[in-house]
Amino acid sequence: MEYIAASIRDYIARNILFSGEAYPHPDDASFLDLGIVDSMNVLELVGFVENHFGIEVGDTDIVPENFDSVSKLAAFVARKRRQA
Amino acid sequence: MLVQEFLEKSAARLPEKVCLVCDGRRWRYAEVDACANRLAHALRDAGLERGDRVVVFLPNSVEAVVGIFATLKAGGTFVVVNPTTKERKLAYILDNCRASALLCSGRQQELAATLLSEVPSLRTVVLTGKEESVHRSPAMLSYDRIQEEWPAEPCAPVQIDLDLACLIYTSGSTGEPKGVMCDHGNVDFAAASIISYLKNVEDDVVIGLLPLSFDYGLYQLLMTFRFGGTLVLEKGFVYPAAVLERMQQERVTGLPGVPTIFAVLVKMDMTPYDLSSLRYISNTAAALPPSHITELRRRFPGVAIYSMYGLTETKRALYLPPDQVDRRPGSVGIAIPGTEVWLEDDEGNRLGPGQIGELVIRGRHVMRGYWGDEAATARRYRPGPLPGERVCYSGDLFRMDEEGYYYFVARRDDIIKSRGEKVAPKEVENVLYALEGVVQAAVIGIPDPVLGQAVKAFVVVDGRTLSEREVLAHCRANLEDYMVPRQIEFCRELPKTDSGKIKKSALR
Numbered sequence: 001m002e003y004i005a006a007s008i009r010d011y012i013a014r015n016i017l018f019s020g021e022a023y024p025h026p027d028d029a030s031f032l033d034l035g036i037v038d039s040m041n042v043l044e045l046v047g048f049v050e051n052h053f054g055i056e057v058g059d060t061d062i063v064p065e066n067f068d069s070v071s072k073l074a075a076f077v078a079r080k081r082r083q084a
Numbered sequence: 085m086l087v088q089e090f091l092e093k094s095a096a097r098l099p100e101k102v103c104l105v106c107d108g109r110r111w112r113y114a115e116v117d118a119c120a121n122r123l124a125h126a127l128r129d130a131g132l133e134r135g136d137r138v139v140v141f142l143p144n145s146v147e148a149v150v151g152i153f154a155t156l157k158a159g160g161t162f163v164v165v166n167p168t169t170k171e172r173k174l175a176y177i178l179d180n181c182r183a184s185a186l187l188c189s190g191r192q193q194e195l196a197a198t199l200l201s202e203v204p205s206l207r208t209v210v211l212t213g214k215e216e217s218v219h220r221s222p223a224m225l226s227y228d229r230i231q232e233e234w235p236a237e238p239c240a241p242v243q244i245d246l247d248l249a250c251l252i253y254t255s256g257s258t259g260e261p262k263g264v265m266c267d268h269g270n271v272d273f274a275a276a277s278i279i280s281y282l283k284n285v286e287d288d289v290v291i292g293l294l295p296l297s298f299d300y301g302l303y304q305l306l307m308t309f310r311f312g313g314t315l316v317l318e319k320g321f322v323y324p325a326a327v328l329e330r331m332q333q334e335r336v337t338g339l340p341g342v343p344t345i346f347a348v349l350v351k352m353d354m355t356p357y358d359l360s361s362l363r364y365i366s367n368t369a370a371a372l373p374p375s376h377i378t379e380l381r382r383r384f385p386g387v388a389i390y391s392m393y394g395l396t397e398t399k400r401a402l403y404l405p406p407d408q409v410d411r412r413p414g415s416v417g418i419a420i421p422g423t424e425v426w427l428e429d430d431e432g433n434r435l436g437p438g439q440i441g442e443l444v445i446r447g448r449h450v451m452r453g454y455w456g457d458e459a460a461t462a463r464r465y466r467p468g469p470l471p472g473e474r475v476c477y478s479g480d481l482f483r484m485d486e487e488g489y490y491y492f493v494a495r496r497d498d499i500i501k502s503r504g505e506k507v508a509p510k511e512v513e514n515v516l517y518a519l520e521g522v523v524q525a526a527v528i529g530i531p532d533p534v535l536g537q538a539v540k541a542f543v544v545v546d547g548r549t550l551s552e553r554e555v556l557a558h559c560r561a562n563l564e565d566y567m568v569p570r571q572i573e574f575c576r577e578l579p580k581t582d583s584g585k586i587k588k589s590a591l592r
């Protein structure tokens with residue numbers, strides 16, 4: 001799961017924060033609260049986890065419980081991979 | 085009616101009714117009114133004087149709602165600023181309107197401390213949230229502490245309907261935002277007019293997906309409180325499935341949105357959700373493509389669809405009565421109740437059906453002007469038919485059909501409309517020019533099926549190599565999210581006009 005979390009942090013840092021640095025927030029920090037995610041970015045995140053981890057994300061999966069922090073998203077990806 | 089009375093009258097009539105559903109909590113009218121009274125007393129005690137500007141720099145939240153009404157009760161003028169605004173622009177706005185107080189999150193107390201030292205007029209900061217203020221400066225107050233310590237006694241109003249209720253900052257083509265001055269009379273009139281054509285009733289439950297810093301989002305709050313309804317206030321439209329879930333759960337009757345929201349909704353499978361409570365959908369900020377209207381009509385056959393047009397300078401100007409939407413899906417309709425509009429050519433002649441001209445707006449919704457900018461005010465707000473009155477020149481070109489319905493044609497200036505938000509090319513260009521290595525920059529809008537227009541930047545660099553990532557990182561640090569270019573194109577040279585200005589019409 002650490003590998004999953006690391007990939008997610010890296011993706012967000014590079015493609016959403018456009019930073020060359022490491023992801024600067026704790027894993028459990030809410031993206032919504034931090035204001036770093038909007039409706040466009042969420043779709044990009046969906047695309048990223050589908051392509052990078054080979055999982056399928058349904059419309060009803062796109063909820064804060066699964067997507068709103070690094071740890072939530074990593075847990076969601078891990079669950080999906082176990083189901084596959 | 086003064087704007088704070090929208091809340092006070094509903095609180096008197098319906099104290100136990102839930103007025104706000106936000107962040108998993110339900111708030112009753114009496115509770116919100118009490119919270120606003122407490123904050124108002126604290127603001128007055130901190131030195132807030134009649135007419136003083138209070139900047140509310142928060143995401144959609146109960147504290148933002150309370151901040152708005154507390155400011156009014158204390159006699160001040162509220163200014164809601166988009167919470168993704170970066171430091172430079174926030175400082176600009178605070179200084180431009182000479183704000184004396186700022187309401188923001190405790191997580192931003194470093195920023196607040198900096199602003200207190202940089203902005204001469206700023207004297208008071210109210211911080212929300214649990215973080216202890218490390219600065220312990222007497223200028224920094226805690227919102228939670230205020231709610232514990234101050235009485236909830238009503239505040240007698242100190243203003244009249246001619247006084248300013250708020251400033252709403254809007255982008256202009258020069259790049260720096262301007263504050264549209266809205267007096268209480270303007271806001272009350274505009275709210276009442278819109279409520280009447282939407283046929284809002286006390287039982288309406290409105291979902292607020294748009295930022296309170298945007299007039300469309302702000303008025304969902306103001307109008308709902310005015311008619312005694314319930315507002316389901318969301319942080320944004322980030323998680324569509326969660327929004328549909330909420331709409332079902334709260335039995336939402338009204339869905340105000342912008343085209344980017346509807347573009348996502350029409351692609352979703354809505355069968356798992358019971359949305360039978362929905363009574364109306366409204367759209368503004370950009371045109372809803374007829375194909376999306378058709379799709380919305382198909383999915384929500386009994387729901388009234390309101391296509392509308394407005395500008396911050398008058399709040400709203402036109403609306404299409406829902407019974408016309410099938411006949412004229414490309415129209416944005418007629419003047420809102422109690423107002424009038426007409427079209428003029430460049431010489432000021434009034435035009436008839438089929439002719440294209442600038443939309444001119446007349447009514448008590450025409451706002452006071454731009455704060456501190458008489459020149460810009462004079463260009464936009466010009467003398468009307470009767471002595472002493474002003475009408476608003478929209479800067480947008482329209483045509484009218486034989487039956488008097490209006491159709492948007494084009495924006496006069498080159499403002500980009502992306503995701504329903506205005507982006508001034510010059511503002512983005514200014515930021516690009518601030519990046520070392522950039523010698524020329526030109527920003528245009530390119531058509532985008534989802535965003536309306538996408539922001540595209542053309543950049544000419546001096547000798548060094550600059551990567552797209554570096555440019556985007558710089559933009560991201562200095563601009564609101566929706567202003568960051570979606571595409572960067574590096575060029576050797578940009579096309580110029582004879583007089584040496586960059587020729588944007590040659591860029592794609």
